[in-house]
Amino acid sequence: xxxxxxSGGRVWRKFVKTFPVGSNxxxxxxxxxxxxxxxxxxxxxxxxxxxxxxxxxxATVRMNNPPVNSLNTxxxxxxxxxxxxxxxxxxxxxxxxxxxxxxxxxxxxxxxELYQKSPDYVGQFWEKVQDMWLSLYGSRLVTMAxxxxxxxxxxxxxxxxxxxxxxxxxxxxxxxxxxxxxxxxPFWLRxxxxxxxxxxxAEMALMVGALYPSNKALQLGLVDKLxxxxxxxxxxxxxxxxxLKIPDQARAITKxxxxxxxxxxxxxRKQEDIQTFRDETTRxxxxxxxxxxxxxxxxxxx
Amino acid sequence: xxxxxxSGGRVWRKFVKTFPVGSNxxxxxxxxxxxxxxxxxxxxxxxxxxxxxxxxxxATVRMNNPPVNSLNTxxxxxxxxxxxxxxxxxxxxxxxxxxxxxxxxxxxxxxxELYQKSPDYVGQFWEKVQDMWLSLYGSRLVTMAxxxxxxxxxxxxxxxxxxxxxxxxxxxxxxxxxxxxxxxxPFWLRxxxxxxxxxxxAEMALMVGALYPSNKALQLGLVDKLxxxxxxxxxxxxxxxxxLKIPDQARAITKxxxxxxxxxxxxxRKQEDIQTFRDETTRxxxxxxxxxxxxxxxxxxx
Amino acid sequence: xxxxxxSGGRVWRKFVKTFPVGSNxxxxxxxxxxxxxxxxxxxxxxxxxxxxxxxxxxATVRMNNPPVNSLNTxxxxxxxxxxxxxxxxxxxxxxxxxxxxxxxxxxxxxxxELYQKSPDYVGQFWEKVQDMWLSLYGSRLVTMAxxxxxxxxxxxxxxxxxxxxxxxxxxxxxxxxxxxxxxxxPFWLRxxxxxxxxxxxAEMALMVGALYPSNKALQLGLVDKLxxxxxxxxxxxxxxxxxLKIPDQARAITKxxxxxxxxxxxxxRKQEDIQTFRDETTRxxxxxxxxxxxxxxxxxxx
Numbered sequence: 001x002x003x004x005x006x007s008g009g010r011v012w013r014k015f016v017k018t019f020p021v022g023s024n025x026x027x028x029x030x031x032x033x034x035x036x037x038x039x040x041x042x043x044x045x046x047x048x049x050x051x052x053x054x055x056x057x058x059a060t061v062r063m064n065n066p067p068v069n070s071l072n073t074x075x076x077x078x079x080x081x082x083x084x085x086x087x088x089x090x091x092x093x094x095x096x097x098x099x100x101x102x103x104x105x106x107x108x109x110x111x112x113e114l115y116q117k118s119p120d121y122v123g124q125f126w127e128k129v130q131d132m133w134l135s136l137y138g139s140r141l142v143t144m145a146x147x148x149x150x151x152x153x154x155x156x157x158x159x160x161x162x163x164x165x166x167x168x169x170x171x172x173x174x175x176x177x178x179x180x181x182x183x184x185x186p187f188w189l190r191x192x193x194x195x196x197x198x199x200x201x202a203e204m205a206l207m208v209g210a211l212y213p214s215n216k217a218l219q220l221g222l223v224d225k226l227x228x229x230x231x232x233x234x235x236x237x238x239x240x241x242x243x244l245k246i247p248d249q250a251r252a253i254t255k256x257x258x259x260x261x262x263x264x265x266x267x268x269r270k271q272e273d274i275q276t277f278r279d280e281t282t283r284x285x286x287x288x289x290x291x292x293x294x295x296x297x298x299x300x301x302x
Numbered sequence: 303x304x305x306x307x308x309s310g311g312r313v314w315r316k317f318v319k320t321f322p323v324g325s326n327x328x329x330x331x332x333x334x335x336x337x338x339x340x341x342x343x344x345x346x347x348x349x350x351x352x353x354x355x356x357x358x359x360x361a362t363v364r365m366n367n368p369p370v371n372s373l374n375t376x377x378x379x380x381x382x383x384x385x386x387x388x389x390x391x392x393x394x395x396x397x398x399x400x401x402x403x404x405x406x407x408x409x410x411x412x413x414x415e416l417y418q419k420s421p422d423y424v425g426q427f428w429e430k431v432q433d434m435w436l437s438l439y440g441s442r443l444v445t446m447a448x449x450x451x452x453x454x455x456x457x458x459x460x461x462x463x464x465x466x467x468x469x470x471x472x473x474x475x476x477x478x479x480x481x482x483x484x485x486x487x488p489f490w491l492r493x494x495x496x497x498x499x500x501x502x503x504a505e506m507a508l509m510v511g512a513l514y515p516s517n518k519a520l521q522l523g524l525v526d527k528l529x530x531x532x533x534x535x536x537x538x539x540x541x542x543x544x545x546l547k548i549p550d551q552a553r554a555i556t557k558x559x560x561x562x563x564x565x566x567x568x569x570x571r572k573q574e575d576i577q578t579f580r581d582e583t584t585r586x587x588x589x590x591x592x593x594x595x596x597x598x599x600x601x602x603x604x
Numbered sequence: 605x606x607x608x609x610x611s612g613g614r615v616w617r618k619f620v621k622t623f624p625v626g627s628n629x630x631x632x633x634x635x636x637x638x639x640x641x642x643x644x645x646x647x648x649x650x651x652x653x654x655x656x657x658x659x660x661x662x663a664t665v666r667m668n669n670p671p672v673n674s675l676n677t678x679x680x681x682x683x684x685x686x687x688x689x690x691x692x693x694x695x696x697x698x699x700x701x702x703x704x705x706x707x708x709x710x711x712x713x714x715x716x717e718l719y720q721k722s723p724d725y726v727g728q729f730w731e732k733v734q735d736m737w738l739s740l741y742g743s744r745l746v747t748m749a750x751x752x753x754x755x756x757x758x759x760x761x762x763x764x765x766x767x768x769x770x771x772x773x774x775x776x777x778x779x780x781x782x783x784x785x786x787x788x789x790p791f792w793l794r795x796x797x798x799x800x801x802x803x804x805x806a807e808m809a810l811m812v813g814a815l816y817p818s819n820k821a822l823q824l825g826l827v828d829k830l831x832x833x834x835x836x837x838x839x840x841x842x843x844x845x846x847x848l849k850i851p852d853q854a855r856a857i858t859k860x861x862x863x864x865x866x867x868x869x870x871x872x873r874k875q876e877d878i879q880t881f882r883d884e885t886t887r888x889x890x891x892x893x894x895x896x897x898x899x900x901x902x903x904x905x906x
Binding site for chain 2: 163164194195196197198221224242243246247249250251253254255257258
């Protein structure tokens with residue numbers, strides 16, 4: 001079992017300063033509101049950067065939450081808002097999700113959002129994860145994960161929610177390592193993993209919190225293609241163009257027929273899922289695990 | 303993504319002349335009614351040819367609907383009638399489904415049955431597809447697909463409904479390419495695909511309407527064995543004989559335990575499934591896709 | 605399809621003499637009652653031998669029902685009792701299930717328990733199989749199958765109920781060969797097989813009653829690792845230690861989230877499942893199959 005330390009404590013602290021937890025700062029600056037203009041290039045001060053090729057209808061969504069694209073409240077809100085705007089945009093047919101910081105696609109949930117917070121806060125945070133996922137997994141668009149770096153936990157969740165996964169070759173890992181932090185993946189994330197790599201491999205991966213190097217991930221079917229890191233975006237665009245040769249409507253109906261049961265299941269069990277996550281995450285042993293993890297990060301960054 | 307043009311426009315027209323859509327001509331001449339005699343060799347004027355080896359109890363069902371075994375009303379009725387007769391025939395233990403025209407196993411649904419027809423007509427046609435499938439997928443017999451040629455869409459459906467799939471090596475394709483024609487595979491066909499190659503590969507295959515060359519189909523598990531085209535029938539017979547070493551009753555109960563949920567699901571949702579297909583297929587954009595497809599065939603045949 | 609003759613007729617008879625069917629002899633001598641003492645080494649006269657490493661919390665459970673570890677009433681009761689005691693033992697974190705007689709892990713259900721018995725007897729026997737399975741499959745412990753020999757039918761069931769499967773290289777087979785004896789695997793065993801190797805391979809394996817040599821089993825994913833027979837135990841211990849690096853609680857909750865649906869399904873349908881097995885097994889043709897099988901064993905042992 002590989003292990004993966006998401007980031008150093010120093011950068012975590014810096015990150016918290018830039019985007020105060022719970023503020024709407026990122027949302028207000030969200031580039032997606034300008035999408036109506038058709039062409040859009042965001043500035044580097046925003047946590048999600050969107051650009052769209054008008055000819056092909058392919059939008060690229062770059063996560064830009066330094067240093068490791070941790071999924072905090074602000075980024076979750078920006079991503080959801082962005083996915084929903086693109087969904088409504090008639091001229092948009094495909095979406096490429098990638099990182100503006102090559103070498104890390106997304107380090108997963110921002111663990112500070114789960115540490116020493118009230119159960120209510122944790123519950124509200126979890127709902128933002130659910131809503132972001134619902135908007136991506138249920139998208140009518142062709143969705144491509146251009147995984148240009150590490151992709152543990154929430155990074156793997158984002159990848160699994162897409163239609164196709166292209167990952168960078170090399171020393172990058174992907175997987176659901178929740179149990180390593182004493183956390184439990186929710187049923188809908190577990191189901192996506194089962195769907196991707198089969199029940200047996202998924203059960204084992206989830207129990208041991210496995211992180212796979214990219215070549216093993218390819219072998220398991222957790223990703224669909226490996227390319228050099230500098231080609232991830234180009235290959236994602238080429239692949240999207242291939243998919244767009246298929247009539248949109250039949251493709252989207254086919255996708256929804258496949259995904260509707262899981263989407264409906266979460267919509268139906270949303271409150272139960274929030275409560276489970278809240279109760280799990282705020283129990284003492286988990287808080288202790290998080291504390292130890294943060295102390296390890298702090299020690300490393302000195 | 304490979305593409306496959308089912309046939310030339312000229313032969314389509316000829317085919318329509320031979321078996322008028324909606325007539326019972328083929329059924330009346332159906333060879334299956336003579337099955338009580340035990341030995342049966344049909345003439346070439348019939349759309350399904352059945353022969354049975356009395357010693358082994360293995361029947362071979364040859365689709366004979368030139369030029370490409372398109373599943374029109376007449377062929378669907380003949381196949382269903384044939385499957386049901388063999389089911390009742392106590393001396394029959396196994397069924398090999400193959401094409402009398404090597405190089406094309408079955409080109410799928412006859413698209414003329416879906417073009418410029420009333421919703422009612424399309425709905426009734428779809429019910430014939432359902433009923434044919436119910437009789438094959440739920441058969442107590444050992445069922446072998448001897449895929450001696452191309453097998454797109456409905457051809458793949460027939461193959462998936464069998465217990466085992468032997469395909470000809472070489473430049474032959476198999477897959478569910480419905481979306482390429484703006485069509486959507488029904489839930490029970492999608493489920494058979496998921497069952498055969500796993501959720502992930504099936505979701506992708508259905509979204510992009512993939513047609514796989516036989517060696518890729520073997521690798522995915524969409525077919526079980528590849529042999530030279532001239533050996534497909536012989537190997538199917540050998541395999542059937544191997545399966546017949548297992549006691550019939552336990553094998554049939556085991557098969558039914560596995561398949562009953564999907565059979566029951568379609569029986570329960572039959573009308574809903576008809577309505578979905580009817581509404582999907584008669585929408586304007588689909589009719590336009592079919593028209594363009596037919597014009598392309600016509601142009602090719604000149 | 606490979607075939608596997610579980611044992612010679614002579615040893616079967618001897619076996620019956622040693623452990624009278626239906627007696628509680630084995631249970632009374634069960635070593636598991638001494639587990640409270642923390643350290644435990646059983647004598648060779650018992651049908652289950654348990655030892656526990658106090659430092660690691662890993663218990664090894666050795667089936668010891670000569671000659672082939674057939675699952676008769678006594679062994680089923682001992683196994684269940686043993687699993688339940690270890691479950692309650694706070695110092696126990698992992699369980700390795702293996703055979704005290706290398707070359708045969710477990711030959712499956714004791715067929716004499718099904719032959720010429722009353723429907724009630726067969727039903728009660730089946731309930732013991734169910735209960736043993738519920739206690740192993742639903743265990744909070746890390747469970748490792750150390751498959752040091754042949755593992756047909758019930759042996760495969762035991763292996764599938766564990767979290768991880770390490771098998772001996774060489775001429776050993778594993779699989780669900782029920783149909784070869786005219787028997788039908790129950791829904792929960794079928795589901796474990798589908799979960800392990802996928803629907804398509806499982807449907808086929810169950811229909812034809814396939815027994816796979818260990819290298820084919822590895823390829824299918826029916827087992828996870830192959831090692832020389834003398835290393836099976838050591839490697840199982842190493843693997844268990846790796847798994848124990850993961851926090852127990854998150855791992856156990858994750859496992860249960862994955863397995864609860866099937867556990868609940870059997871708990872709900874227990875009586876229906878008993879009745880199905882009882883009716884299936886006591887029908888005339890099955891009794892005849894068993895009789896012929898036993899006669900074949902007798903002839904062989906002369």
